[in-house]
Amino acid sequence: MIKINPTYSEDFLSRYVTNVITERLIPLFNNMILTAPEVDQERILEIFSEEFIHDLVLCGAEQLDEKIFTIYDHLYVLSERYCLEYYLKDIDLDPSVVSMPIRKNVDKDRIRTIHTRVIDDLQLLSNERQSIYLPLIINDMQGTTVASQIKEQLTLLNSMMSGNHILNDEIKRLYPDWVNDFPNLFNYNAMSQIFGREITNSMNLDICPYCNNEDIETINEEGAETRPDLDHFFPKSKFPFLALTLSNLIPSGNRCNQKYKKAKSMLGYVHPYIDGIKQNTLFDFNYTFDEGRNIDAIDVKVINQSSNIDRNLDLFRIEATHNKNNVKNWFLKLEERYQLLINCEPDYLNEILDNDNLVRARLDVDIQKSPRKEEYQKLKIDALNFLSGRDYNMTD
Structure with missing residues (x-):
């Protein structure tokens, strides 16, 4: 992976702030807050001041993790709805449980012990955060004693903790409207139509920084215009509040973006604006x-x-x-x-x-x-x- 150093002109940043933050994002945010329940309004405003929104969009790559922690550790309902693996990150479940043998009685007893402990941990988490989804999971798990079914449930939980679980529409409808509508505030498509080409041009990249192996040159000639994908390093499906953040946008090749990276949360991975391959032999x-x-x-x-x-x-x-x-x-x-x-x-x-x-x-x-x-x-x-x-x- 290649380190890149994005630079934006003062003119670009001024226009981006006006169009994206002042004229769109903040008014939409204010309207959304009015539709949220009063108890939620207070919690939202504790985080999303106008100053915080401005900083969220313009912060450096080294601050992205901090923004995620600040939002998801305060507004638990957002992390449960959009990034379940983050919501469950403190649950202790060894991924090897998915391949655990359950033929012998000693193995069955072992997996039942794990099952009981995990249910207790989930219950504590659910109570602490007034969870919407976890009570349904806990209820299913509490009614299970057969080792093979227990293993299936723990395998499903492991999938959730690995980021490979997508909430179905029935579960999504359980969340407040403001939570389900939250990504609409951060309208990436509207932004990219105006600023997408400027962003990729400013990077001056011809090769995908993730693999150094795929052409992503931006072509500006009239009639042949094309630009590479702007990948969200932290995917907007899991971190919708970073959909407009400039330091979260990485020009990349289709293969890396759509085939390899997909919607992986990228927590714990190296951001190409922060670091890349060194001079030592690779x-x-x-x-x-x-x-x-x-x-x-x-x-x-x-x-x-x-x-x-x-x-x-x-x-x-x-x-x-x-x-x-x-x-x-x-x-x-x-x-x-x-x-x-x-x-x-x-x-x-x-x-x-x-x-x-x-x-x-x-x-x-x-x-x-x-x-x-x-x-x-x-x-x-x-x-x-x-x-x-x-x-x-x-x-x-």
């Missing part, structure tokens, strides 16, 4: 050409970075996407060029490696290119270092 290359020089003999491996960024690398399938045929073909040609230089021009090789322009011309690695503008640039730098034994750095 890719390793295994190959033997005993049976011919072809891409089938090449295997690209991702090296564990021993940091939270490993979660991003796994989520966005970095190893798989860097084992695509076009990437392997590029590496095969690089290795061929390098071997030709060793065999035919060994005295000239060091001169080439000492000159960035010659490296670009003879080995097809442009060291000066940023990964924001060059496809799989990190792999290219690592491949050059792998073959040459040098220590070239990737340009920020």
Whole structure:
């Protein structure tokens, strides 16, 4: 994952504040509060002052977690409705329960013990937060004693805690109207029609920052206009109050956004405005050409970075996407060029490696290119270092 540094002009920010916050969001918020029950109005206003709304939309990426905690730890009804995994985050349930054996009596007793403890924990949580959904879950669980049914219930609860559970329409109707209508306040579609292209243009990104492997160039030529998806790092389906927050908008490729990331909450993952891949080696290359020089003999491996960024690398399938045929073909040609230089021009090789322009011309690695503008640039730098034994750095 590549770190990016968004910058917006004062003119853009002024127009964004006027159009998005002053003229739309705050009036809608004030109207919504009038429709909420009085007890809810007080709790909403404790958080959502005009100052807080303004800061919510314009805060930096490093503040996004704090905004989530502030809102969901105060307005529990919102977290239960939109981000059940956050609502249940303090429930102690080992995910291994889904594969727990229940053939022996000792196993059945064990899962019943877990079941009883979890029900007690859910009941405490429900009472503390005046839950709407949990009483229904607890009621179903309390009437179950058969081990196989208990396992099904705990598996369902694990799915909820993993973020893979979607409330059905019947459950949604149990929530107050203001809760169900809450996402309508933060109208992303209306905003993106006005500002979407400006946002992607300002990023000056040609390659998806999540994978460094998919073209996302914004085209502004009349009649051919196109721009990449603006991914919500914290998805708007689970964090609707971040739908308009500039630091939550990431230009990205369709594959990373719609296939890999989807609606994952992203809590605990690395935000590309905050951090990215460092200069240390990320890719390793295994190959033997005993049976011919072809891409089938090449295997690209991702090296564990021993940091939270490993979660991003796994989520966005970095190893798989860097084992695509076009990437392997590029590496095969690089290795061929390098071997030709060793065999035919060994005295000239060091001169080439000492000159960035010659490296670009003879080995097809442009060291000066940023990964924001060059496809799989990190792999290219690592491949050059792998073959040459040098220590070239990737340009920020």
